[in-house]
Amino acid sequence: MALKLDVIALGAPEVHAARGFYAAAFSPVITDEGDSADLDMHGTGHLELSATERLAADAGAEPATSGFRGYVLTCAVSRPAEVRALMDAAVRGGAEVLKPARKALFGSFSGVFRAPDGAVWKLAAAPHKDTGPAAETPLPTETMVILGVAAPKASKAFYGALGMTADRDYGSKYIDFHPAKAAARLCLMERGVLARDAGTTGEGDGFPSMVLTYRAESREEVDALLAAAVTAGGRITVTTAEAPGGGYSGHFTDPDGFRWRVAHRGPSPSL
Template identity: 50%
Template sequence: MTNRKLSLDILTLAVPTIDDARAFYTSTYSLGGTSLDLHGAGQLDLVAAVSSVASTEFPGLVVSYIVDQPSEVESLLAAAAAAGGEVLKPAKKGFFGGFTAVFRAPDGAIWKLATDKKKNSGPAAEPPTPTETVCILGVDDPKASKAFYTALGMTVDRDYGKKFIDFEFDAGTSRLGLLRRSELAKDAGVSDSGRGGGTSVLVSRQQSRADVDTLLAAATSAGGQVTAPAGVVDGGYAGQFTDPDGFIWRVASN
């Protein structure tokens, strides 16, 4: 096992136009300035790219934006719809608990708004801020994917076998979760169209170039594929790999 651990520090989304996507996320989540920091619970980055995945296809990844209470789910869903998002599932109580809603951003990314509470305890926060964000990957075999990510230094938090697995995470980063792809699409309210890991890139920041090299080697040994060998990029040092389900990771340091 590597001495370094993989972390989900930034989620990079391929979007048709950066300005339009920035306006959408800034408006929906009340983000300040030019930063797409999700109120200290993860960070977005945007790259302009012509995606090979249609905006209506299932990208294989859902970002769960977890807030404190139902009124905040409703408030965020209304903001997303007003900014041009498509409501995939209206806000409602879950059968087994909690309160959720799902929308698709204009760039095709799918977001689930959620709280574990069924009732409000007071007025909605203005703006609602997340207690955490979770990038849930739709995978063929959650147990096999768990083995891959633990080989890269991640520590399992909750393990429900084939149902759902997630990992511990540090403050300021996003949590990583695993769910069978067909179940994730069903939960998001979309058909399981498309293939592979979509066009999103999950970015892990490392302390040194040696850490980058170590993680890329660990990914290869665990069954991933290095798609861009480590090298000097824009003044830093980075390499890229895909996991066994095709999700793209970029590992970088200064």
């Protein structure tokens, strides 16, 4: 049993509009699934777009949100020119620039924007100088979600109890976990530090319009992970239940309130 980040589900006021924005900004491979859409970030993770009210209801939450949502999504690319190209595409789609693309600390190059659906995105390249032009379609080398937590070391212990293995560990400054193949990377930073790094304040409350999803291999694994989450200090928000077609899922929150869905697909192709 080991938790991994298979899908980052984002709530949007209008799914069709959000789909159009992300299609133009990142050129993902998109699969429409009724009133939601799956976005394959070129083998570096999956996003799922759903109506905010539906995502909140499924997670046992009220949909209202305000201010900083407590997380930053990150798309890493190969060179600064690609950061600038993606920032320009996001702005053309209606994004708000929180930090212009420029050289950042430790020699990297990054910029931050808020998407029309409210999600905050950081675009980053490890080198601060270009060694060539941007690709016609810049592809991510990695997709990450950084959670703003009260105590990164305590949060690391929680996720470690669920089977995740730390990769880079800088104590209270930054911690991340080894991503599974084709999955996004989960990262941890102190909430106030993360907000400042994103060019905003840490004030905010309510449903963050995000649910992290793990696709379990069996019903028994769903039950085992939910039980482990409670033992480690999490809380069940939606008890396990059958879904049409034979699916089986439940929801929990980590100690900082970030919501996870653990689901077994069953014989149906839909979670």
